[in-house]
Amino acid sequence: MSKLEEILEFNKNFVENKEYEKYETSKNPKKKMVILSCMDTRLTDLLPRALNIKNGDAKLIKNAGAAIMHPFGSIMRSIIVAVYEFNADEVFVVGHSGCGMCNLNTEGLLQKVKDRGISEETLNTLANGGIDVKGWLHGFDSVEKSIEDSVNMIKNHPLMPEGVAIHGLIIDPATGKLDVHINGYEK
Ligand SMILES: [Zn+2]
Numbered sequence: 001m002s003k004l005e006e007i008l009e010f011n012k013n014f015v016e017n018k019e020y021e022k023y024e025t026s027k028n029p030k031k032k033m034v035i036l037s038c039m040d041t042r043l044t045d046l047l048p049r050a051l052n053i054k055n056g057d058a059k060l061i062k063n064a065g066a067a068i069m070h071p072f073g074s075i076m077r078s079i080i081v082a083v084y085e086f087n088a089d090e091v092f093v094v095g096h097s098g099c100g101m102c103n104l105n106t107e108g109l110l111q112k113v114k115d116r117g118i119s120e121e122t123l124n125t126l127a128n129g130g131i132d133v134k135g136w137l138h139g140f141d142s143v144e145k146s147i148e149d150s151v152n153m154i155k156n157h158p159l160m161p162e163g164v165a166i167h168g169l170i171i172d173p174a175t176g177k178l179d180v181h182i183n184g185y186e187k
Helices: 003-016 018-023 043-050 074-085 106-115 120-128 133-137 143-155
Strands: 033-038 058-063 090-096 165-171 178-182
Touching: 003 018, 003 043, 033 043, 043 165, 058 074, 074 120, 074 143, 090 143, 106 120, 106 133, 120 133, 133 178, 143 165
Parallel strands: 033 058, 033 090, 090 165
Antiparallel strands: 165 178
């Protein structure tokens, strides 16, 4: 059975047995918060449980490394929408120790790109168009620094209103323990 078939079969039973009932909630985050975290598989269930986040409590945004790459990219856009449209008044940037985006081997990754059949010519075309693929794929050197950069980008964003607390936390993907790196209540 393919992964898709497996999912569809499970899904059919899920809906038939009304297992969705225990998840019913609204699109407005009850706890008025946005969480930006990493796509790390260890955090899929651990992060919401360790933060006591239930369905309906928070807007949860995830990407590789919990990093905001661009002040007008999709992550920042999601945060702005959550603040204005869904009344979020606190933002939690939750990075984690042992992140795959920390000291990512971009040379090795680019080699894999080539090994999978992407031509040198394509990479050159991108480079000539001003796209620095290696720089774009690059993660960060330390999770602390990455969290500081993300928190500062949110804090100083021209569309971010006053009165939104921006926190920076680090979660241990083994135990779920949280460390406060930046306390958004402190000025
Ligand atoms: Zn990560």
